[in-house]
Amino acid sequence: MSQQDHNNDENQQASSIDQQKAQRHKARQQKVKQGVDAKIAAAQDEKGILLVLTGNGKGKSTSGFGSVARAVGHGHKAAVVQFIKGTWACGERNLLEGAGVEFHVMGTGFTWETQDKEKDTKAAMEAWESAEKLLQDKSVNLVLLDELTYMVSYHYIDLERVLNALKNRPAMQHVIITGRACHRDIIELADTVSEVQPIKHAFNNGIKAQLGFDY
Numbered sequence: 001m002s003q004q005d006h007n008n009d010e011n012q013q014a015s016s017i018d019q020q021k022a023q024r025h026k027a028r029q030q031k032v033k034q035g036v037d038a039k040i041a042a043a044q045d046e047k048g049i050l051l052v053l054t055g056n057g058k059g060k061s062t063s064g065f066g067s068v069a070r071a072v073g074h075g076h077k078a079a080v081v082q083f084i085k086g087t088w089a090c091g092e093r094n095l096l097e098g099a100g101v102e103f104h105v106m107g108t109g110f111t112w113e114t115q116d117k118e119k120d121t122k123a124a125m126e127a128w129e130s131a132e133k134l135l136q137d138k139s140v141n142l143v144l145l146d147e148l149t150y151m152v153s154y155h156y157i158d159l160e161r162v163l164n165a166l167k168n169r170p171a172m173q174h175v176i177i178t179g180r181a182c183h184r185d186i187i188e189l190a191d192t193v194s195e196v197q198p199i200k201h202a203f204n205n206g207i208k209a210q211l212g213f214d215y
Contacts, residue, residue, distance in 0.1 A: 048173040050166060050190045054149060054182040057196035064144045064176045065092040071174075072099045076141035081131040082106060083124060083147040083179075091212060102140075104130035124156035131165070138170040149179030152186070159183060 051067075053060040071078045079102040080093070093103050106127040128151065134143045151157040163185060166175060177186065187193050209215060 046172070047191075048169065048171055048175065049192060051174070051176045052182050052187055052190040052193045053176065053178045053196065054180060054187075054193065055195035055197050056180055057198040058201060060178040060196050061146050063194075063196075064146055064178045065096070067174075067176055068092075068096060068101060068142060068144050069099075071142040072096065072101060077139055078102075078142040078144070079134045079140050080104070080144045080146060081127055081134065081148075083127055083145070084150050089211075090215060102134075104134075120154075121156045124151045128157045128161075135165045135169040135173070135175070138173070140170075140173060142174045142176070143169075144176045145178070147179040148177050149182045149186075152183050153181055159185060162186065163189060 053063055065080075068078045068080060077100070078096075080096070081104045082090070082093075083106045090105075093105075097103055104127055106123050131143070131145055131148075134140050148157075148162070152159050152162060166186075166189060169175065177190075182193075203209065
């Protein structure tokens with residue numbers, strides 16, 4: 001066998017192996033597609049989704065605001081209630097208010113800064129009363145309750161009052177709740193729950209929160 005014939009034979013074998021790999025890949029992907037198609041066919045119900053974003057990792061509020069932006073991008077009406085936020089500027093608010101998103105901000109900052117439970121409780125209740133109105137408004141497609149979990153954990157807002165408002169909201173209204181240590185009863189009620197876990201955080205290495213990235 002000449003060198004040329006030998007090379008041609010090797011090329012044919014390589015081509016055959018590549019074809020077999022391609023066929024196996026296609027077969028695997030067809031099975032995946034069948035599974036996905038079956039799930040899509042089975043998921044035909046439509047309802048307002050209660051989404052909880054909890055855990056100790058960074059990105060819960062950011063994810064919530066991303067969903068708000070998505071809703072607004074589709075022409076839906078969205079509103080935001082922020083609990084336990086600092087008094088500094090909020091980039092998401094600067095952008096989304098201009099797109100018609102209604103904001104209600106507790107505005108007292110973090111509880112370890114105020115160190116005033118009575119003041120915090122009053123501010124939390126005022127913000128929650130705004131939330132309750134939104135949770136009764138059929139015209140609002142999406143409500144983001146940012147950092148609500150802390151209000152329940154600190155007993156600033158009664159758990160049963162929160163559950164009642166969530167259960168009795170308009171049938172097609174979506175709600176997103178963010179914050180660490182979400183109460184198990186809210187998790188049980190939720191349709192979707194994602195837990196964000198920390199692997200590394202720049203702050204722990206002495207890097208401060210930065211405008212345009214962290215807030």
